[in-house]
Amino acid sequence: EIVLTQSPGTLSLSPGERITLSCRASQSVSSYLAWYQQNLGQAPRLLIYGASSRATGIPDRFSGSGSGTDFTLTISRLEPEDSAVYYCQQYGSSPTFGQGTKVEIK
Amino acid sequence: QVQLVQSGAEVKKPGSSVKVSCKASGGTFRNYAITWVRQAPGQGLEWMGRIIPLSGTINDAQKFQGRLRITADESTSTAFMELSSLRSEDTGVYYCTSGKDTYYQYSYMDVWGKGTTVTVSS
Numbered sequence: 001e002i003v004l005t006q007s008p009g010t011l012s013l014s015p016g017e018r019i020t021l022s023c024r025a026s027q028s029v030s031s032y033l034a035w036y037q038q039n040l041g042q043a044p045r046l047l048i049y050g051a052s053s054r055a056t057g058i059p060d061r062f063s064g065s066g067s068g069t070d071f072t073l074t075i076s077r078l079e080p081e082d083s084a085v086y087y088c089q090q091y092g093s094s095p096t097f098g099q100g101t102k103v104e105i106k
Numbered sequence: 107q108v109q110l111v112q113s114g115a116e117v118k119k120p121g122s123s124v125k126v127s128c129k130a131s132g133g134t135f136r137n138y139a140i141t142w143v144r145q146a147p148g149q150g151l152e153w154m155g156r157i158i159p160l161s162g163t164i165n166d167a168q169k170f171q172g173r174l175r176i177t178a179d180e181s182t183s184t185a186f187m188e189l190s191s192l193r194s195e196d197t198g199v200y201y202c203t204s205g206k207d208t209y210y211q212y213s214y215m216d217v218w219g220k221g222t223t224v225t226v227s228s
Contacts, residue, residue: 032212034214034215036151036215038151043201043218043219043220043221044151044201044215044218045218046214046215046216046218049214049216050214055216056107056216087150087151089151089153089214089215091211091212091213091214092212093212094153094165094167094212095141095153095212096153097150097151097152097153098150099150100150100151
């Protein structure tokens, strides 16, 4: 099983700031990496797939990069509605998720 | 785009089984894979398994083998997840999702149902 490790566990920033979330895989997943946003009490929403492609309707302040074992999700200008938990998921083999990063807006 | 509507919340006794349904609309059912993901209270997401109606392919996570049954009824565009020998640790929200999996390649999950809460309690 491929283990995904996300860091940091929690981030607390102000609106307008730029944030970078990390996801590291225990072995290469090529570019088979997705990012999801989950608001409290809601189902996750797909943000990024193929490591860097934005899903339909996702604002361009969200961007993804990386390949192999190291990936990042960047939010260029934090908005209040970005307060959520963010998960990475690999689908290069039997899918697994990272443990999540909680983003709080000050 | 496909939409997924899940069945309602369930309360079950330990040792019993639960069957959750997921009805797809707005797309061609057999063109998508249906994947089940669960989330324990306050915890992260866990991939359970998938079915590809087009090929009849079913894969599930090793930890559920023997307890998990995933099926699909193409006539009603509905997928089902049945989990047996329930224990308290199975309490959580169960999501069905859709993706463009093939037999050879898993995919990301671009459409999610709203989730079904399953509570296992004596």
